[in-house]
Amino acid sequence: MTIGDEMMKVLNKTYAPMSFIETTFKRYDIAFKTDDAGRPILLFIGKANETGRIKGERFARRLVLDDSGNIVKDHWDNKGKQTDTYAF
Numbered sequence: 001m002t003i004g005d006e007m008m009k010v011l012n013k014t015y016a017p018m019s020f021i022e023t024t025f026k027r028y029d030i031a032f033k034t035d036d037a038g039r040p041i042l043l044f045i046g047k048a049n050e051t052g053r054i055k056g057e058r059f060a061r062r063l064v065l066d067d068s069g070n071i072v073k074d075h076w077d078n079k080g081k082q083t084d085t086y087a088f
Contacts, residue, residue, distance in 0.1 A: 006026075007045075014039060015040065016034065017035070019033070021034070029046060030045045043059040043076070057079075057082060058078075060079050061077075062074070062076070062077060
């Protein structure tokens, strides 16, 4: 599974810093954790079970910033299948 352009529009927004956001995207349940600047850095995508935990794929964001805080490198790595527990 890869992250498409429509999902990237959701992930490129800024959210509340240091928060965990759960929502839906098309037919998937998604949850992501944000960093101290409010950028999503950890993504879970799949289907939520009866307890609300997502079973599917896990992605981690790699951000490289320069000395002035500008983004130099930004990409998402697929970390593989995610069971029904979150890995924080």
